[in-house]
Amino acid sequence: xxxxxHTITVLxxxxxxxxxxxxxxxxxxxFNIESLAVSVTDDPTMSRMxxxxxxxxxxxxxxxxxxxxxxxxxxxIDYSEVPILDRELAxxxxxxxxxxxxxxxxxxxxxxxxxxxxxxxxxxxxxxxxTDKVDAIERLLEPFGIKEMVRTGKIAIARGTHTAIx
Amino acid sequence: MxxxxxxxxxxxxxxxxxxxxxxxxxxxxxRKDLINVLMRHEQGAAHAADGYxxxxxxxxxxxxxxxxxxxxxxxxxxxxxxxxxxxxxxxGQVRTTALGKxxxxxxxxxxxxxxxxKHNYLVKDAKDLPRVIAEAMYVASTGRPGPVLVDxxxxxxxxxxxxxxxxEVNIRSYSPIQGESITEENLNAAAKMIAESERPVLYxxxxxxxxxxxxxxxxxxxxxHILVANTLLGKGAIPETHPHSLGMLGMHxxxxxxxxxxxxxxxxxxxARFDDRVTGKLAAFAKRAKVIHIDIDAAEVAKTxxxxxxxxxxxxxxxxxxxxxxxxxxETEWNKQIxxxxxxxxxxxxxxxxxxxxxxxxxxLWEHTKGxxxxxxxxxxxxxxxxxxxKVTKPRRxxxxxxxxxxxxxxxxxxxxxxxxxxxxxxAICGDxxxxxxxxxxxxxxxxxVPVKIVLLNNRYLGMVRQWQELFYNKRYSGVNIEFQxxxxxxxxxxxxxxxxxxxxxEVDAAIEKAxxxxxxxxxxxxxxxREENVFPMIPAGESIEQMMVNRPK
Numbered sequence: 204x205x206x207x208x209h210t211i212t213v214l215x216x217x218x219x220x221x222x223x224x225x226x227x228x229x230x231x232x233x234f235n236i237e238s239l240a241v242s243v244t245d246d247p248t249m250s251r252m253x254x255x256x257x258x259x260x261x262x263x264x265x266x267x268x269x270x271x272x273x274x275x276x277x278x279x280i281d282y283s284e285v286p287i288l289d290r291e292l293a294x295x296x297x298x299x300x301x302x303x304x305x306x307x308x309x310x311x312x313x314x315x316x317x318x319x320x321x322x323x324x325x326x327x328x329x330x331x332x333x334t335d336k337v338d339a340i341e342r343l344l345e346p347f348g349i350k351e352m353v354r355t356g357k358i359a360i361a362r363g364t365h366t367a368i369x
Numbered sequence: 370m371x372x373x374x375x376x377x378x379x380x381x382x383x384x385x386x387x388x389x390x391x392x393x394x395x396x397x398x399x400r401k402d403l404i405n406v407l408m409r410h411e412q413g414a415a416h417a418a419d420g421y422x423x424x425x426x427x428x429x430x431x432x433x434x435x436x437x438x439x440x441x442x443x444x445x446x447x448x449x450x451x452x453x454x455x456x457x458x459x460x461g462q463v464r465t466t467a468l469g470k471x472x473x474x475x476x477x478x479x480x481x482x483x484x485x486x487k488h489n490y491l492v493k494d495a496k497d498l499p500r501v502i503a504e505a506m507y508v509a510s511t512g513r514p515g516p517v518l519v520d521x522x523x524x525x526x527x528x529x530x531x532x533x534x535x536x537e538v539n540i541r542s543y544s545p546i547q548g549e550s551i552t553e554e555n556l557n558a559a560a561k562m563i564a565e566s567e568r569p570v571l572y573x574x575x576x577x578x579x580x581x582x583x584x585x586x587x588x589x590x591x592x593x594h595i596l597v598a599n600t601l602l603g604k605g606a607i608p609e610t611h612p613h614s615l616g617m618l619g620m621h622x623x624x625x626x627x628x629x630x631x632x633x634x635x636x637x638x639x640x641a642r643f644d645d646r647v648t649g650k651l652a653a654f655a656k657r658a659k660v661i662h663i664d665i666d667a668a669e670v671a672k673t674x675x676x677x678x679x680x681x682x683x684x685x686x687x688x689x690x691x692x693x694x695x696x697x698x699x700e701t702e703w704n705k706q707i708x709x710x711x712x713x714x715x716x717x718x719x720x721x722x723x724x725x726x727x728x729x730x731x732x733x734l735w736e737h738t739k740g741x742x743x744x745x746x747x748x749x750x751x752x753x754x755x756x757x758x759x760k761v762t763k764p765r766r767x768x769x770x771x772x773x774x775x776x777x778x779x780x781x782x783x784x785x786x787x788x789x790x791x792x793x794x795x796x797a798i799c800g801d802x803x804x805x806x807x808x809x810x811x812x813x814x815x816x817x818x819v820p821v822k823i824v825l826l827n828n829r830y831l832g833m834v835r836q837w838q839e840l841f842y843n844k845r846y847s848g849v850n851i852e853f854q855x856x857x858x859x860x861x862x863x864x865x866x867x868x869x870x871x872x873x874x875x876e877v878d879a880a881i882e883k884a885x886x887x888x889x890x891x892x893x894x895x896x897x898x899x900r901e902e903n904v905f906p907m908i909p910a911g912e913s914i915e916q917m918m919v920n921r922p923k
Contacts (some may be wrong), residue, residue, distance in 0.1 A: 215542070216542055264671060265672060268667050268670075273488075274508060274540065274542060277541060
């Protein structure tokens, strides 16, 4: 079976060491993490991880079950079958001199991105969107010379009334 | 902490002190209601707690200091983790303000033990101790059991606070059985699949023993005349003397158990996890069979073998519900076929009297104990000889490191078992290699008058490795000759124990009888066995039944 990207959300106790428990499990069971984003939720005792993993269906099944077994894991939600909203944020420092400046500003405009810092030689661009969109602007800015780039990794939430806690 | 343990029914602790554990030992000093067994190495403490847990069904508790004390527990924890044994490990730790500063005897034991424990805790506030101990005991013993470690910095263990017992545990992120699927639909489907099968086999693992589901399993087998193959840890799940028992399956399983599994059209796995030592080559394992998988751990379902029906739940409950659903059935052609295999491929002992053979010694031991003793094995050839030739009649009477295969496990685990079950004779069947890894525990067994009988099957080789080298590495015996070894009779005597050396088959009975009469100290029965005997049957690793060797290849 072909490995596919899957997005899962893991609700965990907001305690020291929980991230290590999850990442150690992934490492020792040979699960591939493509990206991982963690932060506290509206309930301060709970943190939420969005993990993008690469694997076939049976790997995903094991990831869900093994992660669920960790004592500090409250819930694992597999978003493969659910319509979701997903976003990433990236900050891209791109070379921007003379004639390039106008062209970059056009690209930024089309992507509804923002220029959040400016220097004589560079722009720093902030872009938010799904992974494809961030990939696309990265590709377009590449020819100008990307000096530095940072991405948050994907975060996801279900569409409609459906929530992770319910 | 000590009061918490007592409030949770702990009666015995196996441990060894050290700087950061002194406040805990200080608290133990006044408690005559808690037996505190001073082991001689922390690994021995962990194995003893494990042996105690396996034999009694209660949580076994071990205790060590920080740093090296804690790291010495790790092998024992990994052993317990692989075999789902409820063990609570308590470790001392450097003071909270020194954590992370590379203090003397500091080791990040919660980090180190992460992959080999069901859960672990670092307690930073003394007031959390009663809750943490309550949670640790609960997590260790519920659902699929496993070891839990609690790490206690020294400032936490000497802090004073008002103790209030914690009797109720509420962990929102933990439910003992996740993904339970005991439904009418599932049970009916399983009963129907059983009714429709022509060649069914039950495959019983350690989960049956842990769940206390032996009666239900036997009842199911008797109602349907489905025969039972057991794993190493499933020994005693049903009496192996029962006509429905096929003994152990897998790499060193009986030929008839493996033939039955190979030819079956329905395999009913109960509390078993399709370990590679059972399945061998996965694609060829029970390839004609539909599979029903009953297990308490949803993560075991479809981990290696994808079943046609899975029922996630406590085996005891599932089996008793399934028992009501299945139609009774009598003996069939299939039963006759299996009986034929039993006649065609019997287990046998070498008949030549010029040398001592492990198999024959174990059969004599069975005659003397009628399968009623607690048998603890170490790991290696002797373990497989015992698994094949000692027919276990009750659950929790056969203890062995199955998943991890820990040499050095047998003797200290036997001490734990003997202290947990003082009314039963306990035999530690060990090889000369494994016994030398933990023999320092002779001292505490003498001190606490633990009459473990050590059946040392001494072939002066690391025999299982030698067997592989003989069969698969052109007899290049590399790193296996351990002729250079102590005189075990004198060693026993040096410790104040009893040692007997046996060289001839004619001396075996008398030696076992003598050992059984001694009730206040360990006995070492040093059997000098045939050096190059092999365990057969054997299916080479990763192969199928087609490659099974029933005898030594010519």
